[in-house]
Amino acid sequence: MKKLIIIILVFVYSNVLNAQLFRTTSKVGTTAAQFLKIGTDARSLALGSGAVALEGNISSLFWNPSGIASIKSNGSAMVTHSEWLAEINYNYASAILNLNEIGVIGLSFTSLGVPEEIVRTETNPQGDGRRWNANSFSLGVSFARSLTDKFSIGGTFKYIHEGIWNEKANGVAVDVGTIYTTDLNNLKIGASISNFGTKMQLIGTDINFTTNPNGEEDQGAQNINTQYQTDKFDLPLTFRVGISADAFKNEMFRTTFVLDAVHPNDNLEYLNLGGEFSYEETFFIRAGKKKEFLDETEQGFTFGLGFQLPISSTTITKLDYAFADYGRLENVQYVTLVIEF
Secondary structure (H helix, E strand, O other), X not given: OHHHHHHHHHXXXXXXXXXXXXXXXXXXXXXXXXXXXXXXXXXXXXOOOOOOOOOOOOOHHHHOHHHHXXXXXXXXXXXXXXXXXXXXXXXXXXXXXXXXXXXEEEEEEEEEEEEEEEOOOOOOOOOOOOEEEEEEXXXXXXXXXXXXXXXXXXXXXXXXXXXXXXXXXXXXXXXXXXXXXXXXXXOEEEEEEEEEEOOEEOEEXXXXXXXXOOOOOOOOOOOEEEEOOOOEEEOOOEEEEEEEEEEEEXXXXXXXXXXXXXXXXXXXXXXXXXXXXXXXXXXXXXXXXXXXXXXXXXXXEEEEEEEEEEOOOOOEEEEEXXXXXXXXXXXXXXXXXXXXX
């Protein structure tokens, strides 16, 4: 087991080190549907988004769908709201149902909306009477199952939509993941691939116009219907591999540490790491660091608190809060509510 842990740590650090030494092109800004990269829950955000090896929580639908396979309750529901950067509204909702030996199924919905703005032009800088907005959403269906008491697999199929004014783009993608639990301090090893799917291309009425092919009035064909050609862009494909382990645990206290190595297709590799302190599985303090070893990032330290209270003998409610420092972009705050029944 010690050899296994050493191999994992060497792999994680060497992967990031290799990226920093030999990869020089980050490819930032080359993928569509960037909202798919935003974390969905306050607990994971407070842990520096190091969540690929965490299981038994509905938030795994985003980080690693195999993590919901170990949920013992009959079902669970979660909602998250955040005032994202630049006053953008971010919302997430999900629900799962435990089918016992069959497995666990889940539904998830993510939305990102830009506040409506007036349309400004060179001739009408104060507005021309029209208004525009932008919105994105995805709808996912998930299934996970434990193959043994230590190994689980899961996957998500999702529909993706992005729209800006009169243009829109649609696509589909899948997420797949696995988690293996060892016998050493509840050490878990997780891996997932997110957003493997189609390319996205904007279409709509605003790319249509008329033209005179000869470039001169009253000569040749006139007012021919024409359309701008828009490019096709990949989705933000992301590979995560990581570990989580209980450094200390007794009847009252628990300390858990997480570490994720992240390989995106539109940036350099980086690490997410964090820790969680629990008192009687009722009160939680969390802290983390996002995108370690990634140069020129505005993302930094994260913090958070959590509470878990029973409503009845069969129902538990969880309320989590997270704060993430985004440097010159100020900060992001999350509030997540989870109900297990």
